[in-house]
Amino acid sequence: MAISREEVEHVAFLARLGLTEEETTRLQEQLSTILDYMRTINEVDTSEIPPTAQVIPLRNVMRPDEPRPSLPVEQILANAPDREDNHFRVPPVLD
């Protein structure tokens, strides 16, 4: 089963990935091949099998909720592509 160009474009938008025309074409081919291979798992009957999300036996690890210092604002903003005062600066959210 091939994945359509529209599906590739839709998924790219969900992931907020701007793709070029060539990338979209290549990914359509590659994802179709890869997903074909993935379908081998349908050979296995899993109707009675629960899913596994993680493998360690830990649940709800708790610690005392004590105040402690955070990283200084200047250090955090030092990596920001753009800033204004103590804020991250971004392009307009609305047109």
Place this chain on the structure above:
Amino acid sequence: MELHELTVLRALDALRSREVSSVELTEAYLRRIESLDHTLGAYLTVTAARARSDARRADELRRRGDDAPLLGVPVALKDIFCTNGIETTCGSRILKGFVPPYDATVATRLAEAGAVLLGKTNMDEFAMGSSTENSAFQSTRNPWDLARVPGGSSGGSAAAVAAGLAAASLGTDTGGSIRQPAALCGVVGFKPTYGRVSRYGMIAFASSLDQAGPFTRTVADCALVLGVIAGHDPSDSTALPDPVPDYQASADGELRGLHVGVPDEYFVAGMEPGVERAVRGALDTLTELGADVRPVSMPHTSYALAAYYLIAPAEASANLARYDGVKYGYRAPNANTTLDAYLRTRGEGFGPEVKRRIMLGTYALSSGYYDAYYVKAQKIRTLIKADFDRAFESFDVLVAPTSPTVAFPLGAKTADPLAMYLSDVCTLPVSLAGLPGLNVPCGLADEMPVGLQIIGPALGEETVLRVGAAYERASAWQPRIPEI
């Protein structure tokens, strides 16, 4: 013997007896990096000034009677670990120039143990790859043959130790990214049990699978480094609270009466005959050492690759959502809206393999496909784990090849993503089950190293190290640095 050829334990002996200082040892490594790394490409950043100051401090501490476990030993870190004040790129253009304001827990632990930081090593972008060719910055070459890949994704860390450009290094392993490059470069590499080592400050790829571990030239060195980095961390709630045993002590001991299972399914079609010969030879050695070596069937093994390449990309697509050009890293210039900035930042910042995985993962999680792909893969994961649970009722460890092939030529698999994914066919099931897997070199095929994978039950690091160390003592393989 030259300084860069010393194992970690021998270097420590020499430091303790004052035959050599950490400054001398560190300068020897820095000279070697200077003369060879332009050819090898193992390092993305060489922290020479930091290394020299670490070394002077180590010598001073030793003069005052300190004997921390790695005091004065030069090591390297995969560029996936955040290092305070040192650029950390994760092999990606989107993190070019990112200077973390804090250290990963493993970096802190190495520093507290007295290690000297030589630099940050090359890797596949966001640890996605099996050849280190997906780095946004450079390819790393295999020290045994410069026309071949070192494996991946921790190819820089593996090559650095193999070539004598670091005494030890750390990597990370999500589906094989420590074990496979260790096999291809002829060094020891250990992925511990999921949760044995803290993930705090380690840039996330697939959070239910990611685990850090050491590269060294011997199993004894591996036991020492693992003991330094393992253990609970209040900053990572998935870091297991179980006490850390004395791994060096557990690496001693014989194998008489030990039950060793050999999973038939790991000897896959397409395995190179030379690899199979070397691995079968290692099984004979284990038998000679008194282990009871028998075949075992792990019937769901062949489905691990498909399950892994749905689960890991799904988790990655969520983890990599944070690279939005707002808080750190690359932002595409001149975007008119936030949405435009997101699309272009991520489109320009990520490389082809990372985009492929984000697409695959987003698709598997998207409405209409979630149950058919993601949940189905999680159910397969249950069956794969059950295969291991059943095998460990009868066996103490499982032994298998680490990689079905020796190192392949640069460029051989870059055009065929699925062929590249198949490089990890022997390591992926172990990752899905969260188990410890150790690569130990077991000979050469076509003059390239072959790796033996020793797999233990959860928190079975001690037994795995014992088997690895006993094999290493008995085998004809002697750790050696190839001529470059």
